[in-house]
Structures are given as C-alpha cells and as structure tokens.
Amino acid sequence: MRWYQDLSIRTKLQSIVMVTCAAALVVAAVLFTLYDRANFVREKTQDLIASAKMIGSNSAAALSFHDIRLAREILNALQAKPHVVNACIYDSDGTVFAKYSRSLNHVDFPPPPTDRENGTTIVAGNMVLFQDIALHGDSIGSIYIEADLGEVSDRLSRLVMIDFIVLVGSLAVVFVLSSRLQRVVSEPIRELAEMAATFSTHENYSMRATKRSNDETGVLVDQFNGMLDRLQQRNVSLQLAHDGLEKSVAERTSYLNALIENSPVGILVLDSERLVKLCNPAFEKLFQYTRLEIVGQAFDGLIADGDLLSEIGEASRRTVDREVVNMIARCQRKDRSIVDVELHTVKLMVNRKVEDTLYIYQDISVRKRAEEEMQRAKEAAEASNRAKSEFLA
Template identity: 30%
Template sequence: MNLKDTPIRQKLMSVILLTCSVILLLMCSAFILFEFFSFRNTVKNNISTLGGIIASNSSAALAFDNAEDANEILNALKADKHIVAACLYDKEGNLFAKYPENISSDVFPAKPQFSGYRFEDDFMIGYEPVVQQGAVLGTLYIKSDMEVMYTQLKRILFITFFLVIGSLIIAFFLSNFLQKIISKPILALKQTTRIVSENQNYAVRAVKMGKDELGDLTDAFNQMLTQIEKQNIEIKQAEEASAKLAAIVESSDDAIIGQTLDGIITSWNKSAERMFGYTASEMIDQPIFKLMPGERLDEGQQILNRINEGERIENFETQRLTKNNKLLDVSVTISTVKDPAGNIKGLSKIARDITEKKQEEIRKNDFIAIVSHELKTPLTSLKSYIQILLAMAKKENAEFGINALSRAEMQINKMTNMVQDFLNLARLEGGNILVKKEPFALELLIEEALNETQFLTTNHTIVSNTCSGISINADKEKLSQVLINLIGNAIKYAPNGGNITINCTQHGEKVRIAVSDEGVGISMADQKKLFNRFYRVKNEKVKNVSGFGIGLYLVSEIVRNHDSKIEVESEEGIGSTFYFDLEISKM
C-alpha cells in the first residue's frame, strides 16, 4: 500500500519507526566499523610486539648460525594458537628456521618481501628485521589468522542485532503512544467534518486540544464553521425571503415586470398575463416596446435617463397596449435592480391598471365642471346686483349699506375664485388647459394682480419692487391666476397681517418672481407635499382657513406648463416665500 494512502496513525508510526531504524542502523554500522578497525589495529600491534620479541631473541642464533636454537625460539609461538606459520631468514635471505617444524617450506615466501606488517586475505603477514648492534642478521616472517577478530565481531553483531530489535520494539510502543499527540486532534477534526458533512449541522465545533499549530488549525476550522453557519442562515433567510417575494409577485394584483437596460423583458407575473393578455412565454425575451403605443416609444429612454440621474419613478401615469391592441391607463413605479457592486443591471416595473380610476376622474371632473359652470352663472348675476346696490349706497352715502355690500361682494369674489379654481382643475385633469404665450411687460402683470387683490384684505400691506423694463413671453391670464393665488394664500396664512411683497430679480436670461409673507410659515414635512392636489397644511394656527387644497396645485401646473417650477422657502413663525423663474423676452 502506498504510504500516502495509509491512515495518519500508521503514517506517524511508520515515520517514527523508519527514523529510529535508520538511526540505529547508522549507529550500529559505525560502531561495528569502529570495532573492526580497532580489532585490526589491536591484532597488528599484538603481532608486531610478538614479532619484535621473537626477532630480538633470535639474534644470537643467527649470529652463531645455530638453527637448533632458532627452531626452539620459534617453537615458543605455540603459546599463541593463532600464529599459523613463522620462519627466520638469514642475512642472505635464505630460509634458516621455521615454525612449525613439520610445515612445508613451500608455504613460506622464497625471500623476505618487505619490512613491516599488513593484512593479506584473512591473515596478518609481518616481516621483522633481526638486528644486533646495528647490523641486520636476518628477517623474521610471521603469519597469524584473524579468527579472534572475527569471533569478536560476530559477538558484537549478535549483540547489536538484539539491541536493534529491542530498540525497535520499544520505539514501536513509544510511537504508538506519541503518535496520539498528533493524530488525536486530527482525527477529532475528521470526526467533526464527518458529522458536519452527514448531518449538515454547522453548529458542531471541534474540540481544541492544545495551543500548537494543530490548536490554531482547530480554531481556524471552527471559525470557518461559524462563517459557514452564518452564511447558511443568511442563505436560508434569503431563500425564504425570495420564496415569499416570489409568492407576493405571483399573487399580486399588479403587473410586475423585469427588464434589462436594453428593454428586454426577463420576468412576467400572472397579473401581467391577466392585464396585458400575453403569457410569460410570449413576452420573456421580447422588447418592452411591444407594450408601448407608437406615440410613447420615446418614453422608455426618457425614464432611463431620469433613473440614471438618480430620480425615483413612482406612480408615473401613462398608457400601454394589450394583446388585443386595447389602450390601458396604467400607473407605473420603477425600481432599479443592482449587482453587489451597486451597478444598475436592470429594472423592475410595477404596473397598476388605472383605467377605471381614470374614467371615474373624468366623470368627476365633468361633474365638477358642470356644477362649477352652473354655479358661475348665478354668482355672476348676484355679483352684478350687489355692485348695483353698492353703487346706489355710495350715492346715498349709506355707510352701513356700503360696508355690508362690500363684504358681500368680497365673499362673492371668493366664491367666484373657488368656482374658477374648480373649473381650471377640471380642464387641467382633462388635458384641456391651453397656454397662449405672448410677450408683455411684467410690471403690468404685477400691477393688475395688486389691483385685483387689494380688496381681499385690510390687515395686510401688499407692495411690489420695481419690475420695470422686463418683458416675458407667457400666458398673461394664467400667470395672473398664479400671482392672485399666491397673494391670496399669503393673506390667508398670515392671519395677524403684515407685509406681503412681490419681488422681481433678474438672473442673466431669466427673471425670478417671488411672493413673500410674514405669516405662520410651513413645516418641512408640509413643504414636501404642498403642491399635491387637495393637500392642506397641518397647522393648528390656520385650521379655520377655508380652502380645498387645489390652489397651489394649479399654480404648480401652470408654472410647469411655462417650463419652470414653483419653489418655496419657509420658516415656521417667520413667513414664507414662493418663487419661480421665467425666460426674459426681448421685445
């Protein structure tokens, strides 16, 4: 089996035992080699010492040429059983005496070959010169076997073998114990991963068993589990939210449509099928322009431009085509779909069928127009009679009649203005308001507005700054309604009187017209909704002020039809300023 495929325990034990084995073998080999060379040197020293002694004792026998004494001296080598052969050569190199005596002379070299001792095969060979008073009398040849050395080496090898086996057995038990220090935390991690994998339970944590690298690994593993558990919870929550959202989308009464920035439809819910008559398979991957009437094809790009500028599209009223080419009035709210980096990747549209609502508004506006028209006729007659009576009272200098009839005329004018506002609202909602632009002097417009509103109050001072020399190209009648409405509001919402000022300020190619009062002021919350239809300011100080909340809406629409926008700056308790800009006309 490949070591890398074996369990961690076996790997650790194998590594420990292999390491121990290699170290023991290296140490034993070194020891044996050391002993081997030590024994060789010992044998060599012993033989050289013995040879020196024999050579010294043989000097007299060689000097007197006494072979019998020489043989007797060599026979002394019997004391060392490992000496297998020895002989003496005279100074001419001839064999003089030998040991043992019965050994063949052919065993010995014919002549002495060198001086000293060396190993040849399994024997120690030595040549020792026989010297007396500095004169060489001959040479001693001595030959010894190596049995003592080999016997000692065998004994050492035997002892070493059992030491190695014993050491490996001890190493086996030690490795079995020591490997648990490393393998136990790893096996615990393995067990934890198995539980997590089988049960998908990311709440399980591995037990930390130390402060070493394995402890750090356990901490990192537990941190990873914590992150996975957190992400898993978030994914489940996201899936639940997505499922709820999908259910809401499918069950919604409104058509919910997803599209790319290129106008390709990517999603289409059941209500979209009911509203437009197309199935999801018919519309997905189709251009959104399929639902747009020909005259509204530029609308998609205009909406996209507004979204790119950061504008939110809510309750945008438009028209769309059904599968049967029927025009539907719809209210559209558009949200952007962004990627994690915040880049816009698509759009989500919620379309609500307001055809019935539009029909209801048309019927309501027709009713308002009819009622307002029917009220206007008797009001005009009533105003004429009051004006005649007022003229007669002034001739007769009847102070009570003058005051009573003046107040009655003022109330008739208020009623007439209300009726006119309702008529204008009906025309506006029906798309019948026409703006007829023509050049005229701005100063003349403001003067007429002042004359028209002077009679509305006795507690306020209405003044205007000079606007001489400025001409504009606009609908004079409509702008007169704007100024009268703004001045009327300034009077109503400044119940304690004060100054009402009409300012004209030139800014390059434009002139800014502003109406300021010293009234109760308008809160920031009210300012955001001030120009909505039928909206009235929520302020206890002016709760008794009459009105329907359509005046400023009409002002806003008239100014918008002059390519401008009405703005307001106000501080509660200080007063308000309404202003708008118009292009200056070069007459």
Template identity: 30%
Template sequence: MSLSWHWRDWPLKAKLLFLTLSTSALGIALVCFSLATLESRNYRNQMASELDTIASILAEQSAAAVLFEDRGQLNNILKSLQRIDTIQLGCIYDTAGNLLSELAQSSNAGSCPDLAMPQRLGFTDDHYQLLAPITVDDDTIGQLFLKCHLEVLDHHIRTFALAALGIGLVILVFVAIVAIRLQRVIAQPILALSDTAGQITQAHDYSLRAPVAGNDELGQLGKVFNEMIGTIESQNRRILNSQRELERTVEERTAELSLANRELEAFSYSVSHDLRQPLRAIDGFSQAMQEDCAGQLDQTARDYLSRVRSAAVRMGHLIDGLLILSRVSRQPLNYETVDISAMTSEICRELVEMNGDPPTRIDIQPDIRVGGDSRLLRIAFQNLLENAWKYSAKKPERRIEITAEPGQHAITISIRDNGAGFDMKYAEKLFTAFNRLHSPAEFAGTGIGLATVYRVIRRHHGNVSADSVLGESATFHVNLPLPA
C-alpha cells in the same frame, strides 16, 4: 499498485508510528554500523601492535642463533609460537634470504615465501603478514616472517555486531512502545477534527464543533476549523433567509405577472374588438362621404377627408402591430427544426406577387436550418424581409441576399438589401417600439416590426443586430441556436 499509493491510504496513526520506527531504526543502524567499524579498526590496530611486539621479542632471542646458524635453537624459538593460536606460519631467514627455520601450525598455512620477491605485508585478504629485521649492534643479520589468520578478529566483530543488533532491537521495541503512546497525543486531535468534519458533511449540521486541546499548532488548527464552520453556519443561515425572502418575492412577482398578463389579455381583447369597431365606422363613413358627397365638398374638405381615412388605416395597422407584438410575448414556444431557406423563399414569393416593382434579384443560401418555433420565426423573418422590400423599393433594381454562417452551437443568418440604409449612430433605437429612422412621407410604417423581431429572437435565446451604410445598404444579423 505502488507503495506510494498504499502510503497515501494508510491511517494517520500508522503513518506516525511507521515514521517514528523507521527513523529510530535508521538511527540505531547507523550507530551500530559506526561502532562496529570503530571496534574493527581498534581491534586490528591492537592485533598489529601485539604481533609487532612478539616479532620484536623473537627477533632479539634469535639473533645469536642466526649469527651462528644454530638451526636447532631457531626451531626451539619458533616452537614457542605454538601457544599463540593466531600465528599460522613463522619463518627465519639469514641476510642472503636463505630459510634457516620454519614453523607451520596448520595444513593451510602455506610455505615460507621467497624474500627475493616483493611481499604483501599488513592486512591482506584474511591474513596479517609482517617481516621484522633481526639485528646485532644495529646490523641486520636476518629476517623474521610471521603470518597470522584473522578468524579471531572476524569472530570478535560478529559477536560485537550481534550484541549491538540485540541492543538495537531492544531499544527499537522500547521506542515503539513510547511512540504508540505519544502518537495518540498527536493523532487524537486530528482524528477528532476529521470525525467532526465527516459528521458535518453527512448531517449538514453546522452547529457541531471540533474539540480543541492546547494552544499548539493542532489547537490552533481546531480553533480555525471551528471559526470556519461558524462562518459557514452564519452564511448558510443568511442564505436560507434570503432564499425564503426570494421565494416570497417570486410568489408576489408571479402573482403580479399573472395579473398583468390577464390585464394584457383584456387589453388585447379591447383593442381587437372595442377599438376596431369605431375605426371601421370612421373609415366607412369617411368613404361614404367621399363617394356620395364629393360634389358638395370643396378641395380642402376632400383633402381633410382623405387624411382622416389615411389616419384610420394607419391606426388599424398600428393596432395589428401591437396585437402581434403582444402575441409573440405570450405565445408558448414549440421547438422544432425550421428550414429558414424554404420559409424565406415562400415569404419572398408572396412579396413578389403583391408588388413586383422594381425588378428584384433574391439570393437565398440553401439548407439554412435552426431550432425554434416556426410560427414565431415566420413573423420575425417576414418583418425583416418586408423591411428590406420596402426600403429598397426606390432603387432601379432591388437586391436581397440571405446567407448563414454556422458556429459550434448557433448559426448567424444575415439579410442584406441595397436599400436606403440608416445612420449607425441611431442603431440602438432600431429595435425599440414606435422608434422610426425615416419619416412616414418617405416610407410607411408603424415602428413596431423590428421590436417584434427583437422580441421573437430574444425568446429563442438568440440575438439580432444590424449594420448599414446610409443610402447604400443595410444588413440584419440574426443569431439563433442550431437544431438539436
């Protein structure tokens, strides 16, 4: 688990304290490093200046001894360096670079260098080396070489760094104490806001408000939060009121719908019993008159009587269509997997047995399956196939084709015929009850079949549409859900 993940899970107080202390520690570390660097540079410059002064004094004192090559005097002069602990090695040369005198104050001081070779002067590694000329009347008569260790410098820098670190820790502790007190001022309003939000979430009590202190950004945040909760509270109150009103409306509409359903059932009963009886009487007596009194009636009377019988039959078909339309609207759905290919094949066989003229060619795509109520779907597809059968009856050869195109959740079934078709500008009237695009003289019908189809398909959460070329063909597209 990464540090960033831990950081996101830290409490706000811990984050504020960590940021304060880390920023302060970084600042203190940078200050201490800067001071240590500056102190080291100043101490080095001071040390180099002091050694240059010592070298100048020794060169002036040893000028006469070098001029007369008085080695004893030179040794005495170099012995004066024993009081200076930092100097490890001292060497005096003549103008030819020959060593005249040497002083080594420690075993690791090394030996005097050969001046014929180039020398590294100044601060080198852990030493400081210098080479000063010995002159008489501006003429160089020799060279003075000094080598010093830097232990005193290192000790001084370490002491300074430890002192700076101690002071920095003391400052950091003081900053931590101040930060702990100050972070409460910043974190407390945010924590109070978080607690209020948690209480509202758990109890769904939108009357709670977060405490607001001050007019700074945190205070403004608290005010905006309280305004937002107030808005939610008022909206929630309106939603509850609307919900109660909606429930009352639904109850009223349900009662009205139940009453309408009872009235519709009563109407259906009346249609199926009360209206059929007089229609049967009209048709029966008209038939009796045609059979028994035909000789007593002239041609006009017999024509009128035939029209009465045709109207009675048409009225009977209309009542049957209305009863079917009413039944498909109220009948509960029983979902199952329905084999549309087998169903349409059976319907087409029945149509061929009833009327096989003209010659008919039927193509049905196999294995078309949908999810739905088999009884209602049979009513819908029977109406569609009867329409195709009826409107293609005047062709030399009737052709009906049933195909399907499956989608992700639904399947589109197309029923195409080579019949009379219809004008597409009247397509929106196809599925409205009692609307017909052809006269009864051309094709018989009640105008209820396609309305029944539309009602059945919509109850299955599907859709039905049609397209046509007038005088050539018509295609009905039925979209239904796939079986689960």
C-alpha cells in the same frame, strides 16, 4: 508512493519516525563496526609486531650460535597464539633457519623470499609480517610471521549480530514511544477529520472541535470552528428566509384557494390530457356535480353533448391555439337540464410551458330570461304601436 499517501496520519508519523531512527541507527552501527574493526586490526598488528620483536630478541643467541633446536623451541612458543598460521626465522644470508606451522601437516610450508621490507601487509586474507633481527645494531637475520584474520571476521560477525539486536530492540522502543507520542499530533487531526465527516453526514452546525494547543493544529481547529460559525450564521439566515418564503407562499396559496373556493363563478381546471384537475363549489352548485364525481374524469361530454358539445369543442380548439376565449354557451347539468353560461377560457403557463386550461363559468340564465322578456315586451309594444297607427290611419 500512492499507497503511502493514502495512509492515515498516525501511520505516516510512525513510519517517518521508524524509518528515520532506523536509518540513524544503521549509519551509527556501520560507523561503529568499521571503527571497531579498524581498531581491532590495529591491535592485532601491534600484537604481531610485539610477538615478532620478542621472538627476534630471544632468537638472537640461537642465530649467533647456530642453535637450530633453540630457534625451533622459541618459534613453538607461538602455539599460545592460535591465530598465527606460519612463522620462519632466516639467517643473515636469507636461508631458512627454523620454521613453525600451526598445522603439523604443513611444517614444510614454502617460506616466502626475504627480499621484502619490514612491516605488515594483507596477503590472501592473512596478515603477513617481516622484521629484521638485530644484535648490537647489526642485522643477523629476519623473522616472518603469517597470522589469519579469523578473529577479525568472528568479531565482525558478533558485532553485526549485536548491531542487529540493538537495532531491533531500539526500533521496538521507538515504536512503543512513537505510538504514544504521535498522538499529540495525530489525535487533533483525526478528531478534526471525524468531526468533518460527521458534519458532512448530519449537518449539525452546533458541533465544535476542541482546541488542545496553540501550534499549527490549534490554528487549524480555530479556522475550522470559525468556518462552522459562519456556516451556522448563514444557515440561520437561509432558514429564516426560507421560513419567511414558505409562510408567504402558504399565505398566498391560502389566499388563492380562498379566492377559488369563495368565487361566485364556477371555476374548472383541466390538465394537458383534458382530465378534470379541480373545480370550486360554485361549479359544483352550477352543474350539480361533486368534486369526487368529476376530478380525474374526462371533461368532454361531461357538461355538453350533441350540439352543445360542438359549441364547447370550438372553445377548446381556440384555447389550444392559445387564444383567450369569451363566449356565450349552453351547457348541460347533471340532471340533463340546460343552463346558459358566459364562458371564459385561457391556457395556464408555467415557465413558458402550457400546463393546464382554466374554464370560468358564469350563470346567465336569469339575465337571459330578463333579456328575452324585455325583447318580448319590446316586440309587444312595437306591435301595439303599429296596430294603433293602422287604426288611426
């Protein structure tokens, strides 16, 4: 019955109504047909008994006066009843007195014995009747009548045909009525199913189903609309939280970008392939490169070559080992001039996974020259002190 479960509510309702009505009509037709057949057979039996009584009453004189011709004429009156097949009158000794057959070719049909009780029985599909013929209370003979049940079969066939026509006509009316009346139940459910499908596709939380009644379908519509209300409220709350989070992230991103862009120290970020990912204006000013020139380019050899490259390479190796590197290094600008920098490197980790490497460069050329001048002044002062001491000595 899997195929039936997959049918629409409308088809299921119509099929249930059609099958129920068809079953009820078939049962009613069968019971009516059986009743009519039994009633018709009873009428035929009563008619056959009445015919036997009439023939017996009319043939009493023929039996009394042994008038065979008169008895035959009386039996020939059965020609008016085409369902009578054979008939026979017996005298008091059980001897055949006169016979009748519907078919002239079977006038000499073998009469049955007379040792049967009065009444009717069904023999070989025919109705057989035996009845005594009495005169003044004494039995002077008996009568045998055999009638076919063709009329019963014909009537049964007509009834079956009528039942079939009535069944088909009734089911046609039921189909038309049920196709309209089932909408009272199926339409709200169909609309609810379509709305659920539309909601699933477009996620329109403002949709609401229309309630048409206060029955179970009305309760279902109320519950569905209530669910949409809760989902809409939850969606609004989530949207507000999402908007707030996006705003916070945007503000934080803008803040971090502002820190990078306005930082007085040069900032450089390399990806896992040691390609330049980004740099800030301070880095551009320090090394005389623009972002368009270096973003996406290999870092090695960009601001160092020869002996300088070995210094930067040592910092890179230590950074790969996840060390935080702080060192003084010499780097090369775009114009091949040398600049002294203080270098800080660290691995950037996201979800405990190393993604990029951060380099921070601070120009210490002025400080380095000042330190060198101070060193020279110190050495000159020390030399002067030694010369003075030697002179005084």
